[in-house]
Amino acid sequence: MSKIIDLELDDSGLPPPTPEIEQERKVAIFDLLEDNSFVLAGREDRDVPSGPYKLGLSIQERRLVFALSDDTGEAAFYLSLGPFRQVVKDYFQICESYFDAVKSLPPSQIETIDMARRGIHNEGARVLQERLEGKADVDIDTARRLFTLICVLHFGG
DSSP: OOSEEEEEEOOTTSOOOOHHHHHHHHHHHHHHHHSOOEEEOOOSSSOOOOSSEEEEEEEETTEEEEEEEOSSOEEEEEEESGGGHHHHHHHHHHHHHHHHHHHHSOHHHHHHHHHHHHHHHHHHHHHHHHHHTTTEEEOHHHHHHHHHHHHHHHTTO
16 A cells, blocks of 8 residues: 555646656656555654555755645655755766767667666665655665656756
8 A cells, every 4th residue: 555656746837858858757657656665654743644645746945845645644745955966967967978879879888878877867766765764665666766757857947
């Protein structure tokens, strides 16, 4: 029951995504909804929804907002974007190199860039897991997909 079953990404106010960013978004959402593990941490002072969850993900006032609900209630928490800035910047740069490489470079060079891209993506997922500590527990695959969506929300921001 501790999983995300619906996701709303609030990207209003952001510039239209590039085709590559839109594709990354669609794949991340599809994969996330197909398979994820998301458990809200218990609170001593109040009950938290137990899931399955509907997740609203947005950026408000320079903070990443996780708004969760289920049939029994709602919860929300906010994360500072500061710890994500460098890894998101690095990820966008390596993705740009990767998308350019796919158009003209041989497979061996594309593979090298893709390995670097996956490494930075894993680093972003690790940062997210650290930032979620005490708020929610997610597995690495869920963290990777959520990190992709955080990057989508950063696009043009």
